[in-house]
Amino acid sequence: MATMKEIAGLSGVSVATVSHVLSGKKNVSDDTRQRVMQAIELTNYKLNTIAKSLRMNKTNIIGVLVEDICGLPVPEIVDGINQRLEESGYQVLLSNLRLLQQLYNQYEQLSQYTGVVSRGLQLLADARVDGIIYVAMHDRRITGVHQPVGIPLVYAYAESSDPACGSVTYDNENSACEITRLLTWQAHKHIALIAGPANSPVTNRRLLGFRQALDESSLPLPTEYIRWGDWEYHSGLEQTDALLSLTIPPTAIFAMNDPMAAGCYAAIKRRGLRIPEDISVVGFDNREIASCLFPGLTTVALPNKEIGYAVAQQLLQRLEGQAIETPNISLPCRIIQRESSGRL
């Protein structure tokens, strides 16, 4: 691999001049510039970014620490991050905590896993990344502030209790409210909920939105209309069965995610009822399954890629020393309207 020294030799100038040509922030005569460029072409010279990093004390690399790359929203978030960073000439050093296996559907404070997390952060810090993006698997508030490694840190999909750390998530509450409104606007009076686990922060935010939509239409929420699931297909099926056995069964069901909504479908069809004629169903997450059900499931699409893009943007601003205008950004979701809900 050619070095600047060789380029300098070939074009009869000093390495400094070669550097000046390349950086373009010093005057160089047209004549020398051309000679240098020729030599560069000729030798297929590429600047050694390692040497540059050492000298400049800046790697142009951002560490992305993901709780689990296999978590559903994670690839899209990383995609968004990658795209924004590329635009500014940064690269992504990826580190995977592989938490999914360890704490699937558990919502303890992350602080219990500080060991794993800070080891992950340290690894990135050792690589001298310019900044770190922490990508959580579930939207939640992170209370145990991570050991400050002295590198700018922002959160995707989680909100930090440390106000100095920026974060970008999506608006659970509002989205749940909006999709529930779809049902109230269709004149449904008996709307039931299949929630996620009661101790999940996501469940609680979506529950708030659901309640608000009902309130807006002065609809009651009898306790027997709230069923607790575990995000999985089977819990959706079982809880729907229970709902349909009530003396006043609901005419619409909001399942807090799509697999549970699929469970709804199964329970409803097993009883010979039709969707949406007899009962409406809406879901959340817009997983692949939503378009593979009959009829297509109306649901909420999360702005995952946008979250990634925005959080990268936020970090870049910090790196440029700009003050962050909004430390905690919450992006809106998009309602995906299909055929699973209809006027009563």
Next chain:
Amino acid sequence: MATMKEIAGLSGVSVATVSHVLSGKKNVSDDTRQRVMQAIELTNYKLNTIAKSLRMNKTNIIGVLVEDICGLPVPEIVDGINQRLEESGYQVLLSNLRLLQQLYNQYEQLSQYTGVVSRGLQLLADARVDGIIYVAMHDRRITGVHQPVGIPLVYAYAESSDPACGSVTYDNENSACEITRLLTWQAHKHIALIAGPANSPVTNRRLLGFRQALDESSLPLPTEYIRWGDWEYHSGLEQTDALLSLTIPPTAIFAMNDPMAAGCYAAIKRRGLRIPEDISVVGFDNREIASCLFPGLTTVALPNKEIGYAVAQQLLQRLEGQAIETPNISLPCRIIQRESSGRL
């Protein structure tokens, strides 16, 4: 940040000695070792990997170039890669070509996209990675050999026409054969196929396996039993409809992926038929949907994580100068048996 120089100063030795302590490949007296270690503790010194990389001409970073991080198998593959590399102290620099948007379900030779690909490779090469893993989205043969950037390169999920490049994929043919055997063993005589697009390499390999299983049981494959879909739910539905309208409808259907199998389900149920009593269905890919259908879909799980692990392993071997024993590895899939197929 503390440097070796400061450590040396604090412990009254030269930087060389500090380096020797850290690397452990030179003798150092217990006394000095302790003094140095103390100073390191005290200052919380961390070795500057950038400087080390420059000096050693080795970054301990592997570039992972993915065709699209949002492609279904990709996160699991990356997970496997990450895990293997971590075990050997390497880190992952991720680069995303974002091809999904550009060529979804098109199977032209990658050579048409050499521009995009070689730009991606160049970016990683510029970062001075020690090796590159190319992660394709669909199992296929890559003919246009990528510009050799002088960095060891291996393929995941694709096989290269260049024998010098290692590769790891999964065994489409054999897996399709095995899952079809499940049907022949259950005494089915009329087995139909819902294939992917005819020009897809994946389709063709799975077709070979399907044919072989039928041959083994001396079953015929009438042309009207082969239906071409496009991997999507709707094509599964339509093609199954066509199958069920035949004078001799099949008693079992192999859909080449799970969304199309979900389409099968819809068409079958619409006619009031039962799965598996009236007709058996099997799929491929083990997507989330497979466990959200009723009855659960018997399908094939791809060894994605294992592919990642193996391909990383292969690259590491190359980096250590070892000869690669098997340049093209093909890993077996796992049959996931649920309730969608039964004895006739």
Next chain:
DNA sequence: GTCAGTTGGTTAAACGATTAAATTTCTATT
């Protein structure tokens, strides 16, 4: 007491860039 061998440690030259400061070369003004 001399000498060879070992052990523990230092010196100094890399690695390949950037950049402030110094120096040379060119332009323009008188």
Next chain:
DNA sequence: AATAGAAATTTAATCGTTTAACCAACTGAC
């Protein structure tokens, strides 16, 4: 023609490591 000022270029220090080569001190053997 002399000279001040601007423009172009070079010199040399620096970033934080690694490591070959060198050196001093010590250990035994004779």
